[in-house]
Amino acid sequence: MTDTKRFFTDCLLTWNRLHNGRSMPWKGEKNPYKIWLSEIILQQTRVEQGWPYYERFIEKYPVVHLLAAAPEEEVFRLWQGLGYYARCKNMLAAAREIAGRFNGVFPSTYEGISSLKGIGAYTAAAIASFAFDLPFAVLDGNVYRVLARFFGIDTPTDSTAGKKLFTQLAGEVLAKDQSAVYNQAIMDFGAVVCKPRQPLCTTCPLSTRCEAYNKGLTDLVPVKSKKLVIKKRYFHYLLLEQQGRIYIRKRREKDIWQNLHEFVLLETPAPATDAELLQSPAFRRILGKHPYKVVHSSATIKQQLTHQTIHARFIRLSVTRAFPAPEGFLPVAPADLGQYAFPKIIVDFLQR
Numbered sequence: 001m002t003d004t005k006r007f008f009t010d011c012l013l014t015w016n017r018l019h020n021g022r023s024m025p026w027k028g029e030k031n032p033y034k035i036w037l038s039e040i041i042l043q044q045t046r047v048e049q050g051w052p053y054y055e056r057f058i059e060k061y062p063v064v065h066l067l068a069a070a071p072e073e074e075v076f077r078l079w080q081g082l083g084y085y086a087r088c089k090n091m092l093a094a095a096r097e098i099a100g101r102f103n104g105v106f107p108s109t110y111e112g113i114s115s116l117k118g119i120g121a122y123t124a125a126a127i128a129s130f131a132f133d134l135p136f137a138v139l140d141g142n143v144y145r146v147l148a149r150f151f152g153i154d155t156p157t158d159s160t161a162g163k164k165l166f167t168q169l170a171g172e173v174l175a176k177d178q179s180a181v182y183n184q185a186i187m188d189f190g191a192v193v194c195k196p197r198q199p200l201c202t203t204c205p206l207s208t209r210c211e212a213y214n215k216g217l218t219d220l221v222p223v224k225s226k227k228l229v230i231k232k233r234y235f236h237y238l239l240l241e242q243q244g245r246i247y248i249r250k251r252r253e254k255d256i257w258q259n260l261h262e263f264v265l266l267e268t269p270a271p272a273t274d275a276e277l278l279q280s281p282a283f284r285r286i287l288g289k290h291p292y293k294v295v296h297s298s299a300t301i302k303q304q305l306t307h308q309t310i311h312a313r314f315i316r317l318s319v320t321r322a323f324p325a326p327e328g329f330l331p332v333a334p335a336d337l338g339q340y341a342f343p344k345i346i347v348d349f350l351q352r
């Protein structure tokens, strides 16, 4: 290790020992199942939001084989409101792999851990180091930022070359004999000292050798090559009600909210009025000429996902004459809707 890299590692460990007051509920946890659950639940989720979910999961499924044996619907219901449902699906698949392929014992090698469904390089390194003290460096947004600034690297972090470069550097500066402590330290350091905005450079123990600070580049690195493109989607949910029951179905398509339930959905490329929707060919295909009455039409509810903004409206229609159920839909009594897992936007509407 070069002198600068050793300085970096030593300073981080010293800062962690003397000044790191960041408390996180999972710090010091050694049980790989619990670490894995917390990492999956907290991906792209704030700690305050995700932690109550973690506690509910641990209470209901204290060991992995109980999670593996749980019905999918039950697990999705417990996950409801967290979003990113692919995570939940992969989590259940991984629990079943551990129960089957690994005889109920959480794998203790990096290769075994990363062979599980839904586990990427970051999560594998976190579990390998936190649970088993294996020498693997975590690389998340905080780590990219600290490394890019201290070493003055402007290679885009989302490019192939950038990923390779940062992975190699992260491995080089890792304190291999205390990987759990070091990994937590660098992530905490990125969160509380080398913050995205207004980093605490004047009091930072790394400042004397920090490239970005000494060259005035802290606002310019790390660099990302791609700009996030956010797509707008307009969902119009029809609550088709007949004889006191509402039609719902499970979303099967490879799209957001796969495996969650929803009402009859008309998606349009732009906002649409009730009149436009109710005269549309898609609506006619569902109800034909059956008489109906609009009982309620909601205002728009917005939900921001990572790559999409969903604008949803809900139109409740009472259909007086029997009509054939739309394909794939089930009639459900409103009182029983709580037994099904829905996307957050529908839960929000139902709660209103």
Ligand code: SF4
Pocket: 146, 149, 150, 193, 194, 195, 199, 200, 201, 202, 204, 205, 206, 207, 210, 211, 212, 213, 218
């Ligand atoms: S000096 Fe500033 S930019 Fe450099 S590592 Fe410290 S906080 Fe980050």
